[in-house]
Amino acid sequence: MNTKLFDVIHEEQSDRHVIYVKGELDLASAEQFRNIAEPLANDKTKTLAIDLKDLTYIDSTGIGIFVSLLKRRQQLQAPVLIENIPPKIQRLFDLTGVSRFFAAERETTKQKGQKANDERV
Numbered sequence: 876m877n878t879k880l881f882d883v884i885h886e887e888q889s890d891r892h893v894i895y896v897k898g899e900l901d902l903a904s905a906e907q908f909r910n911i912a913e914p915l916a917n918d919k920t921k922t923l924a925i926d927l928k929d930l931t932y933i934d935s936t937g938i939g940i941f942v943s944l945l946k947r948r949q950q951l952q953a954p955v956l957i958e959n960i961p962p963k964i965q966r967l968f969d970l971t972g973v974s975r976f977f978a979a980e981r982e983t984t985k986q987k988g989q990k991a992n993d994e995r996v
Contacts, residue, residue: 896930899933900940902936912944913947919948924955931961942976945977
């Protein structure tokens with residue numbers, strides 16, 4: 876039986892880093908997540924995508940890491956995507972006000988994509 880409550884996997888693709896978050900992101904697992912995510916957040920040459928499909932729980936420590944990552948990416952003017960947010964996690968993000976940062980980042984990413992498309996025309 877697998878008793879591991881948290882796992883984080885990094886997949887490097889040609890145009891982006893994808894971080895898959897699985898299980899419970901809380902105080903006990905925060906360091907493991909931070910150790911993988913922070914160096915990738917500093918790589919502005921690629922989009923940072925965080926896939927939350929298998930995230931089952933997140934506490935304030937985990938939310939704080941997400942906010943920190945978003946701020947860092949904004950400083951670098953580099954895109955970040957939060958993908959496949961489970962409904963109960965999305966509800967928590969909405970209740971805490973964190974989802975507005977994700978929405979702002981999605982808008983910025985869309986605008987950059989549109990600008991790049993406009994420049995190609």
